Each structure stands twice: as C-alpha cells, then as structure tokens.
Amino acid sequence: EDKVVQSPLSLVVHEGDTVTLNCSYEVTNFRSLLWYKQEKKAPTFLFMLTSSGIEKKSGRLSSILDKKELFSILNITATQTGDSAVYLCAVEVTGNQFYFGTGTSLTVIP
C-alpha cells in the first residue's frame, strides 16, 4: 500500500527560528514529490522534486529529496508569523495518482 508520512504532526516555534519538516514515503513507481502550503483554504504549490540531492529554493524556503532513503525535508529559515500554516507533502506515482501525507501544522509565535 502506498503511503506518505509527515512529521512532526505539529510544531510551535518563535519568529526567527529555523524549522525542518519531514516527509517519508513508501510507494511503487515514484514520479515526483511535491510540497504545498495550506492556510485556512486551498493548498498552494511550493516545490516539486524529482531528482535526489538537488535543492529547490524559494526565498526562505528550501527543500531536498533523497530517493535512496525515500524522504524529503522542507526547511524554513527566519520564520515569520505568515509562515503559520499546514504544510502538505504529496507523492505522485505512475498513472497520475497522488498520495498526500496528513500534514505538519506549523504555528509561529511573535
């Protein structure tokens, strides 16, 4: 059975802290791994990763994939209150199927 597991389930940090969110997966026919940010509405796309070891960056956010150990991390540096959200990891497998993790809820305290 294909599955995606995220950890931690929730996290509370202070502004300025750096956080690392984890996503591990067990799927057959892996195609890509995606990260989304979900505030109290629809998820919005952050990154897509297909190759191991290549870091994707966008401002204070970065992500990397390890296809040998079957995991990805999402780093957020110098966190701000606007980073408070649920961060979702999804894995696409062959056949246009997507499997999502349950998400990590991040709260950034001023």
Add this chain to the structure above:
Amino acid sequence: NAGVTQTPKFQVLKTGQSMTLQCAQDMNHEYMSWYRQDPGMGLRLIHYSVGAGITDQGEVPNGYNVSRSTTEDFPLRLLSAAPSQTSVYFCASSRDRGSYEQYFGPGTRLTVT
C-alpha cells in the same frame, strides 16, 4: 483568470440525497482531479481526468461519479449521500500529465446528516 472555481461553498444533505459538486477552470488545463480532506487523513484522491472524455478512479472512488464532457468542467456527483461522505472537497487542475503544479479550488464543505 478566475483559476479553479467550485460551487457550492457549503452544503448540508440528508442521508440518501444526491447532489453534484461543480468544478470549473479557465486555464485550459488538461488534468483535473477531486480530493476529499478529512481530519487526520490528509487529502485523498477520489477521481481524476487527463482530458475531456477520459476519467479514472483514485484512491477512494466509491460513492462518487464523475464525467468530463468539456476541458473546463469536472463535476463530482454523490449518488446517495452517507454520513461518511462528510468532508471538505477540493477540485484541482494542472496543465497536463507532465505538469505537477496543481491549482486547487477554494473547496466545498459538505455535511451529511
């Protein structure tokens, strides 16, 4: 562009009733999909379509039907609503099979009593 739109935003149904959740996109995207999101379960794929006239089942298709007669629209039909279908439903689209940046609609919160 309006992006991905969904109607209604909220709906309450009685057990056994049927209804259709509407989804439309104006980005000429080939790939469209429906998810449900439940607490502690994450997003689960219900059905998807890779183009007009082509649909396929996702992870949790039972109790739902879809059709794709045009590129723009992808309605989700609940045939006989059950309390287990209480959830938030998201429609999403992306450019094509090779484009994985899915754009999500605002969601429909459905309660079945």
